[in-house]
Amino acid sequence: MAHTNQTGGTEKNGSLSSILYCASDLKEGSLQWVKEPLNGQVLMVLSMDNNCSAASFDMEHCAEKLQSLGVQVAAEQWRRLIQDAVLKPEVRRYMFYNSRAFQIAIAVVFYMSLWTNIYSTIQLCSFGRYWEASVLVTLAAVAVTVIVILVIDHRQRKINMNTDVRLAAVNEIFIKHRLILGITDVLDGPHNILQLWFVHFSPERCLQSLSAHITDLQRTREPALRHSLDELCVVMEVVVSPDPGTEEGASREESPLLSSGMNLNKEPVTCNELLHLVPEGPPEAMAQQLLVIFSGCYVRLLVTGRLPQAVAAGHLEQSNVPCLCQFIQSSVLNAHRSWFVAR
Structure with missing residues (x-):
């Protein structure tokens, strides 16, 4: 059942300076903002x-709260985009198989399987009959399992083409109203809870800084810039339409005298095409596209505390994490700058 966090709830994330929640149990008219939201501040x-x-998701409640925030967007438009982005059955299945609950289950199964295989193997050796062998097997299985978990966690810090990029269409609308969205999952007992985050973000300064950086890269390192952007692509399945003239000629000359019923239900021929998410264009247009594409990934890492600490001040007020343009320059455009420190 859809619900929202209650007022006063505190997110376990030291990177957020202050958090402002909208609650479903508030009475009508009781929601008042005491100050202007900061960049990176959670609103709902x-x-x-x-x-x-x-x-x-409770779309009716979401529409009411967006209206209270002064976001004037046609509800039918963003509802459909959210439905297409994260509420389709195939997308929800993918998010479940990539959730924390499923990863924990996979880690347990992997550990037990690995321990059994190693222990069975060393039993063939002479030293495998001593109790020390069981300790060594346990330590080896734990070490390998931890490495696998760390690898999975490292991959979770990167952009997810199947979830983060699917929110790009929604963020393209909301970023004009100083909002960006991201989706995360949490484990609540046996339940896997999906959370859709609405974060305040003013893109003007990040857009200006990122545009200037792209302009500099186009002048000094054009091949490296193009190589980095070429990696941002998705595979699209398109229907191959036969040439009308060829189809008409074939229907007249090569069509069988007795039509087969199997041809009536013939599925269309499809092929895969590579779609570049950031095509060539003016630096400002490319920067705008990058902000929209990576906003979902940025919100996911921001609210879960997975962003590195920033040494240089960005465009997030009262925060020690990088702003969106710094995150894009470091993770996408390969800007080797001493902005971040390891945690």
């Missing part, structure tokens, strides 16, 4: 149970 969180196929 919608939650739903991903284990229940009938569950969905």
